[in-house]
Amino acid sequence: MDKHMNRRECLRALGLSGLTAGLGLTGAPASHAQGVGESSGFQSSVIDAHKVQDMRTAATIVDGKVIQPQRELPILHQTDVLVVGGGSAGVVAAIAARRAGASVTLVERYGHFGGLWTGGLVVLIIGHIVKGGKQVCQGIGEEMMRRLDKLDGAIIDRRPGVSPTVDAEAAKYMMVEMIEEAGVDVFLHCWGVDAIVTENTVRGVVFESKSGRQAILAKIVVDATGDGDLFAAAGAEFEHRSHNVGLVSRIGNLDRIDAEKAGQAPKPRRLGSATPVPGVNWVNLTGPEVDGLDIATLTQMEMNHRKFIWNNVQRTRQTPGYEKVYLVETAPQLGVRITRILNGLNRVRLSDLREATKFPDVVGVGGSSGATHGEWQIPYGALVPTKVDNVLAAGRCISVDMGMADLVRLVPNCFVTGHAAGVAAAVAVRDNCRPRDVDIAKVQKVLRQQEAYLG
Amino acid sequence: MNNPLEPNSESGRTEAARRRRIRWLVRVSSLVVAIVLLLAARQTRWPVLVPALSPFIAVGSILATRAFAVTACLGLAVGLIAMLRPRCFCRWVCPLGLCADGMSYVGRRCGRKPAKLPSIGRWIVLLTLASACLGYPLLLCLDPLAMFSGAFGIAESRTGWLTALPLLLVLTTSFVWPHIWCSRICPLGAFQDMLAYPLRRARQARNQAGGNRSSSRWNPPLARRTVLGVAAGAALAGIARSSQGSTPRPLRPPGAIDEPEFLGVCVRCGNCARACPTHIIEPSLGRHGPAGLLTPILHFEESYCLVDCTKCTQVCPSGALVRLSPDGKASRPIGLPQVDMSVCLLAEGRECTECGRWCPHAAIRYAWSETEYTLIPEIDSRKCTGCGACEAACPTKPNKAIVVRPIGKAAGY
Numbered sequence: 001m002d003k004h005m006n007r008r009e010c011l012r013a014l015g016l017s018g019l020t021a022g023l024g025l026t027g028a029p030a031s032h033a034q035g036v037g038e039s040s041g042f043q044s045s046v047i048d049a050h051k052v053q054d055m056r057t058a059a060t061i062v063d064g065k066v067i068q069p070q071r072e073l074p075i076l077h078q079t080d081v082l083v084v085g086g087g088s089a090g091v092v093a094a095i096a097a098r099r100a101g102a103s104v105t106l107v108e109r110y111g112h113f114g115g116l117w118t119g120g121l122v123v124l125i126i127g128h129i130v131k132g133g134k135q136v137c138q139g140i141g142e143e144m145m146r147r148l149d150k151l152d153g154a155i156i157d158r159r160p161g162v163s164p165t166v167d168a169e170a171a172k173y174m175m176v177e178m179i180e181e182a183g184v185d186v187f188l189h190c191w192g193v194d195a196i197v198t199e200n201t202v203r204g205v206v207f208e209s210k211s212g213r214q215a216i217l218a219k220i221v222v223d224a225t226g227d228g229d230l231f232a233a234a235g236a237e238f239e240h241r242s243h244n245v246g247l248v249s250r251i252g253n254l255d256r257i258d259a260e261k262a263g264q265a266p267k268p269r270r271l272g273s274a275t276p277v278p279g280v281n282w283v284n285l286t287g288p289e290v291d292g293l294d295i296a297t298l299t300q301m302e303m304n305h306r307k308f309i310w311n312n313v314q315r316t317r318q319t320p321g322y323e324k325v326y327l328v329e330t331a332p333q334l335g336v337r338i339t340r341i342l343n344g345l346n347r348v349r350l351s352d353l354r355e356a357t358k359f360p361d362v363v364g365v366g367g368s369s370g371a372t373h374g375e376w377q378i379p380y381g382a383l384v385p386t387k388v389d390n391v392l393a394a395g396r397c398i399s400v401d402m403g404m405a406d407l408v409r410l411v412p413n414c415f416v417t418g419h420a421a422g423v424a425a426a427v428a429v430r431d432n433c434r435p436r437d438v439d440i441a442k443v444q445k446v447l448r449q450q451e452a453y454l455g
Numbered sequence: 456m457n458n459p460l461e462p463n464s465e466s467g468r469t470e471a472a473r474r475r476r477i478r479w480l481v482r483v484s485s486l487v488v489a490i491v492l493l494l495a496a497r498q499t500r501w502p503v504l505v506p507a508l509s510p511f512i513a514v515g516s517i518l519a520t521r522a523f524a525v526t527a528c529l530g531l532a533v534g535l536i537a538m539l540r541p542r543c544f545c546r547w548v549c550p551l552g553l554c555a556d557g558m559s560y561v562g563r564r565c566g567r568k569p570a571k572l573p574s575i576g577r578w579i580v581l582l583t584l585a586s587a588c589l590g591y592p593l594l595l596c597l598d599p600l601a602m603f604s605g606a607f608g609i610a611e612s613r614t615g616w617l618t619a620l621p622l623l624l625v626l627t628t629s630f631v632w633p634h635i636w637c638s639r640i641c642p643l644g645a646f647q648d649m650l651a652y653p654l655r656r657a658r659q660a661r662n663q664a665g666g667n668r669s670s671s672r673w674n675p676p677l678a679r680r681t682v683l684g685v686a687a688g689a690a691l692a693g694i695a696r697s698s699q700g701s702t703p704r705p706l707r708p709p710g711a712i713d714e715p716e717f718l719g720v721c722v723r724c725g726n727c728a729r730a731c732p733t734h735i736i737e738p739s740l741g742r743h744g745p746a747g748l749l750t751p752i753l754h755f756e757e758s759y760c761l762v763d764c765t766k767c768t769q770v771c772p773s774g775a776l777v778r779l780s781p782d783g784k785a786s787r788p789i790g791l792p793q794v795d796m797s798v799c800l801l802a803e804g805r806e807c808t809e810c811g812r813w814c815p816h817a818a819i820r821y822a823w824s825e826t827e828y829t830l831i832p833e834i835d836s837r838k839c840t841g842c843g844a845c846e847a848a849c850p851t852k853p854n855k856a857i858v859v860r861p862i863g864k865a866a867g868y
Contacts, residue, residue: 126806244823244830246804270804284804286830288823308828350812370850372809406808 073206073215079105079185080429081422082218084192084205087115088411089395089418090224091175092140096422097222098182100446102429104422105216106179107190107207110333113175115226117411118168119333121248123275123282126163127367127410130375133161136365139452141415147174153276161371167276187216192225195234195391201434202234202390220425220435221391224418227293228340228397236342236385241402243338245298246287247305250328251313255279262321270312271325280328285309285335292336302334337396337409344399345436346381353404358455361440363420363447365455366413369406376407377455380440383421389434394421416452423447478546482553489550493607496729496770502607506600506724506772508548510534511580511646515595516773518587519720520712524774534650541651545637545644551599551625552637558626559633570632576645581684583642586692591719593691595773596749597642599625601722605749608725612737618725618749692719704861705743706753706841708736709760709784710768710777715746721775723749727767733758735843736767753789755843755859760789762815762842785816789841790859792819794832799856801830810845810857819845832857 057069081097083090086108094106108115116122125145128137135142145164148155154170157163179186187209194206196215204217223230228238254271255278272283285305290297313327346359348366359379366376382399383392393399394417396409407413423446428438444454492501503526506512513530517523533544545552579594586593596602602625608618629636637644704714708727711717728736728751735758741748751767753760765784768776779787792810800807801821810832811819818838821830832845841859849855 244821269802272804284806285828286801286804286806288825289821312828369806370809372848372850403812406812 073213075204076187076211076214076216077105077185078217079103080219081105081222081425082107082205082216082220083222083224083394083422084207084230085109085115085224085226085395086113086175086186086188087224087226087395087414088117088141089226089414089421090115090222091179092144092415092418093222093224093394093422093425094184095140095178095182096419096450097426098184098422099450100423100426100430102426103185104182104426105185105187105218107187107192107205107216109189109191111188112172113179114168114171116333116335117166117414118172118175119331120335121168121250121282121329121331121333122284122335122411123166123168123171124163124273125166125412126369127407128163128412129161129367129371131368131371131373133371134375135160136367136375136453137412137415139415139419139447139450141412141419142451144171144174144178144415147178156274156276165273165275165282170276192230193233195221195230197234197388200235200388202230202388205230219390219429222394222418222421222425223391223397224394224421226339226396227336228342228393231342231385231388231391231393231397232340234385234388234391236388236391238343238397239341240291240293241338241341241405242289242291243336243405244287244289245292245301245337246285246335247302247309248282248284248331248335249309249313250275250280250282251316252277252280252326252328253324254281256324258321258323260321262319265320268316268319268322271316283309287335292339298334298336305334306330338405340397341405342382342393342397342399343386344382344393345384345386346379346399348376348378348382348398348400348404348408350401350403352376353407362454363424363440363443363452364413364416365453366407366416367410369410373407375455376404378408378413378417378420380420380424380438380443383417383424384436389436392421392425392435394418419450419452420447423450423452481547485548486550486553489603493604493729496607496726497732500730500766500769502604502724502726502729503770503772504529505550505604506598506722506726508533508544509598509600509643509772510537510650511583511598511643512595512601512722512773514646515583515587515592516720516775518584519590519592519595519716520774521590522774522777524778526772527774534647537647537650538654539651541655542644542647544647545641549599549643551603551622552641554603554622555625555629555636556634558629562630562633565630567631567633569634572632572635572639574645574648575640576642577649577680578684579640579642580646580649581681582688582691585685585688586719589689589692590716591692593688593719594642595719596621596721596723598722599641599643601724601772604724604726606725608728608738611725611728612734614737614740615728617740618723618728618738621723621749705739705747705750706790706859706861708751708753708767708776709765709787709789710771710779712775712777717775718746718750720773721750722773724772725749725751726770726772727751727776730766730770732764732766733761735760753843753859755846756855757847759813759843759847760840762840785840788836788839788862789843790861791836791839791841792834792843792845792857792859794834794857795854796827796829796831796856798851798854799832800851801832802827804829807850809848809850813844813848814839815842815844816840 057071059068080102081104083094083106091113094104098104129135151170155166190207190209192205192207195202196204202221206215272281275282316322316325353376359377361380362377363380364378395414400408424443427442428435489505496502507526507529510530510533513527583592583594602621606619606622608615625636736751738749739747739752763781765779768779796802816838818835822833843859845857849857
């Protein structure tokens with residue numbers, strides 16, 4: 001062992017050689033389920049204390065300050081490409097990278113795929129078309145739509161030039177299928193909390209779960225957290241922005257409105273838009289502009305919105321003819337729109353949209369809400385941090401100016417940036433180079449092979 | 456015996472024919488040049504040259520706006536020539552005159568006879584110039600060059616066909632009563648006659664030298680007519696101005712002078728509409744009062760007024776649109792957008808920030824209303840130029856939730 005090796009590297013080396021082998025954690029992700037101990041006769045058994053948990057060191061108080069003692073973290077897994085965040089960008093990135101030949105691991109903080117698309121009930125596919133109705137979101141995003149077409153009651157309004165609406169549960173199911181078919185290793189209920197960095201180069205991610213704090217080592221990390229948690233932790237430059245934080249809900253029994261009773265009276269507002277489930281609408285809520293990274297604010301938003309949604313449905317129910325309308329659910333995920341935005345090698349600006357700028361390193365083409373704009377290109381440089389290596393951004397946190405943030409965060413545009421990041425990561429792994437040095441022609445070739453539209 | 460000045464002689468006839476041929480050549484060339492100039496509206500500023508040739512428009516607009524545009528020099532120069540050579544412009548240059556002559560020829564071949572009519576043109580000039588002194592030139596838009604230019608807006612917009620009506624009217628009149636337009640009605644022709652009048656009187660006086668000098672004294676009928684015309688013009692201008700006060704001011708192109716003066720000073724040549732690169736200017740159908748018929752109004756359904764563009768102000772021959780620099784345009788807002796929250800998608804909880812995204816001046820922000828529990832677009836009137844980008848971007852149909860409204864004088868325009 002190199003005597004100049006620092007403590008952290010030494011620990012990692014130890015972890016690699018000893019712990020993972022010793023704990024049998026290098027196998028398939030499924031193997032991290034614990035064996036049960038001796039049967040007690042009930043449908044519950046005492047489980048041997050997880051050896052990972054044994055390594056925990058409680059925080060303590062030193063001189064009135066809470067201190068987390070230094071400790072070694074177990075390495076759960078090693079992979080070529082690690083995608084953090086299983087939202088619309090992350091899922092596409094994982095599938096794209098896997099199809100491009102890399103071994104891929106996906107970690108997601110909730111128990112389902114789709115992020116705000118499904119968990120946030122942003123079930124409207126808006127932003128996949130441009131002025132004139134041409135669809136620019138192709139590739140894996142379009143493949144998802146086609147899969148939903150085949151499922152019963154999964155998607156409505158799938159016509160050219162129109163924004164379709166999906167069923168969140170169908171989308172979650174569809175993504176489970178696709179992730180499994182692609183052969184992506186998955187860890188759900190894992191919250192990526194820190195980057196593992198040596199000399200401005202990301203080596204993996206630390207994440208927190210019910211199994212405690214663990215690490216996954218990766219050659220390239222795709223930050224699809226939406227909030228840019230990973231590139232921020234790795235020390236990349238970013239902009240911290242406020243935006244509207246809302247909460248989507250679904251209301252039901254809209255097919256049981258008594259039209260006769262309702263008469264000519266003005267309709268209640270906020271009845272939302274149709275979903276694939278008959279009589280059920282999804283209702284958006286914009287919410288005030290706040291800091292989506294501040295936990296006190298997020299808590300307040302969740303509680304305020306919940307009160308408003310409940311009371312608003314009650315008001316609707318008091319409208320003659322609308323008595324049977326009821327609140328089906330509020331979205332499991334709070335609707336945080338924009339928080340951190342990467343400072344990338346390149347940046348998509350509103351002027352690029354207006355002037356239809358062509359980028360030589362184009363890796364995707366974005367659409368617009370309401371198809372009010374023409375095509376706008378997404379350069380690869382918008383995914384690559386200026387300083388830190390081996391991490392790529394995907395989804396709403398890529399490098400854009402504020403005018404473009406509202407377009408880049410739309411679900412289909414997240415598919416597009418996710419697709420680009422996934423393929424670029426796989427190409428970087430294959431060519432054993434830093435993402436900033438990747439051969440863009442190769443990335444574009446693979447993207448086209450995967451039926452992505454690059455203008 | 457071969458005197459070329461003798462019209463009956465052989466060489467005199469050929470000389471006359473030669474001159475006629477040259478004159479026809481010049482007239483046809485003028486027509487072609489005028490058409491080319493007017494068709495180049497989107498690429499160049501040339502269209503301004505056609506109506507700017509009219510001394511009637513030049514004098515009328517200078518009197519009305521009390522401002523002097525460089526293009527007025529052209530009209531004044533033509534006026535100066537008219538003083539020395541009466542109707543020289545009509546016989547050699549006027550493109551509408553050639554068209555009217557053509558129709559008159561056809562009319563005469565069809566057996567139509569010229570009608571007897573007093574010189575209406577002179578009254579039009581008197582009325583217009585008198586009212587112009589009060590800032591409201593009543594019939595400036597009857598200028599033939601303006602009407603000729605206006606007809607080129609025929610394919611410009613949904614209402615473009617209307618712009619050809621004045622020209623058609625003149626041609627029909629010329630067919631039904633050959634030559635009556637040019638000789639009796641055309642205010643530009645009459646104005647040239649009036650300009651030539653003093654010199655002609657002087658020449659007549661010289662010819663009658665030694666005779667009775669009373670004939671060179673002020674002509675009482677003309678004086679009476681002038682006084683009557685001026686008085687009527689002033690009265691009508693007053694009536695027109697006061698009657699316009701109540702109707703809502705429409706959205707005008709940037710640099711438009713105040714209403715109701717605009718209605719008088721605008722000659723309806725349609726240059727602005729044809730020059731506009733985004734096709735947002737169209738002739739009014741009189742929705743804002745019949746006096747505003749064919750005046751330019753703005754519509755932002757599909758596009759908006761580009762930040763750096765001042766083309767419409769540069770092709771206006773009459774000063775109805777004051778020449779602006781892009782900076783000057785910013786300080787002269789076209790209007791101010793108003794939001795109708797009963798239409799706005801935000802009030803439905805829908806996700807839309809199109810107006811703010813398209814605003815070139817970042818003048819729109821979205822304020823959260825805790826009571827309405829919605830975002831409300833707020834317009835910063837200090838930054839807004841009323842360019843209409845927000846309205847063009849607004850996706851609601853059929854009514855836009857954000858609409859640019861004219862700013863009244865009361866609002867400190």
